[in-house]
Amino acid sequence: MIRLVLLDIEGTTLPISFVRDVMFPYAAKALPALMQDHTNPTVVAARADIVMEHPGQDPLKVCQDWMKADVKAAPLKTLQGLTWRQGFEDGTLQADLYPDVPPALKAWSKGGLRLAVYSSGSIPSQKLLYGHTAQGDLTPLFEDFFDLSTGGKKAAASYEKITAAVGLPADEILFLSDIGAELDAAQRAGLTVCQLVREQDGTVPHPGVPQAPDLNAVSTQFGLPVA
Numbered sequence: 001m002i003r004l005v006l007l008d009i010e011g012t013t014l015p016i017s018f019v020r021d022v023m024f025p026y027a028a029k030a031l032p033a034l035m036q037d038h039t040n041p042t043v044v045a046a047r048a049d050i051v052m053e054h055p056g057q058d059p060l061k062v063c064q065d066w067m068k069a070d071v072k073a074a075p076l077k078t079l080q081g082l083t084w085r086q087g088f089e090d091g092t093l094q095a096d097l098y099p100d101v102p103p104a105l106k107a108w109s110k111g112g113l114r115l116a117v118y119s120s121g122s123i124p125s126q127k128l129l130y131g132h133t134a135q136g137d138l139t140p141l142f143e144d145f146f147d148l149s150t151g152g153k154k155a156a157a158s159y160e161k162i163t164a165a166v167g168l169p170a171d172e173i174l175f176l177s178d179i180g181a182e183l184d185a186a187q188r189a190g191l192t193v194c195q196l197v198r199e200q201d202g203t204v205p206h207p208g209v210p211q212a213p214d215l216n217a218v219s220t221q222f223g224l225p226v227a
């Protein structure tokens with residue numbers, strides 16, 4: 001029986017186009033000024049991590065290249081999160097979730113399911129995003145938020161850590177993602193998984209895992225409370 005749903009964000013609850021065409025350009029514009037900040041300890045630590053990984057290279061250029069290739073690098077995700085704060089708080093950014101998402105999350109939570117997020121986006125940016133949606137603040141629906149500080153999403157060990165943190169048998173956790181390698185890793189750790197194959201995102205169906213086009217279909221397939 002599924003007791004907790006663990007959700008990816010990009011490509012699962014939020015269209016990839018919103019991340020690539022709205023959030024990334026916003027961050028790209030704000031990043032040059034942010035990276036000049038030598039007083040913010042979070043910026044200083046992220047810049048030091050980038051320099052250690054890419055010695056002799058301009059950290060801003062490294063971040064720009066990472067963004068173009070959508071590399072899920074922890075220091076980049078931290079820095080992007082800092083830039084998005086302003087945008088979400090002043091209303092320039094508002095999370096345009098897939099329409100099936102808010103009603104399904106509310107129905108699942110109301111029906112007693114526990115909900116948590118696992119995304120490459122930093123925990124502060126996850127909270128900003130779910131805190132600023134067209135349907136209002138959805139953060140109270142989630143009991144936990146996990147990011148790359150738990151480990152990479154393609155490593156089974158990360159899902160083992162999350163399983164330990166939530167204190168449930170692994171197969172009672174349903175992990176939802178669009179990315180095959182993430183689902184494979186979660187499955188290796190014993191979690192129940194389902195791939196969101198979003199037509200709008202052109203998701204490539206991954207062999208060997210259950211699939212659903214949206215969260216309503218997930219409810220039907222796994223017997224979860226219906227919106």
Ligand SMILES: CSCCC(=O)C(=O)COP(=O)(O)O
Binds near residue numbers: 023077
């Ligand atoms: C608050 S998440 C912003 C989107 C993002 O930067 C990202 O990397 C999402 O990756 P995911 O693991 O959710 O596919």
Ligand SMILES: [Mg+2]
Binds near residue numbers: 011
């Ligand atoms: Mg994703």
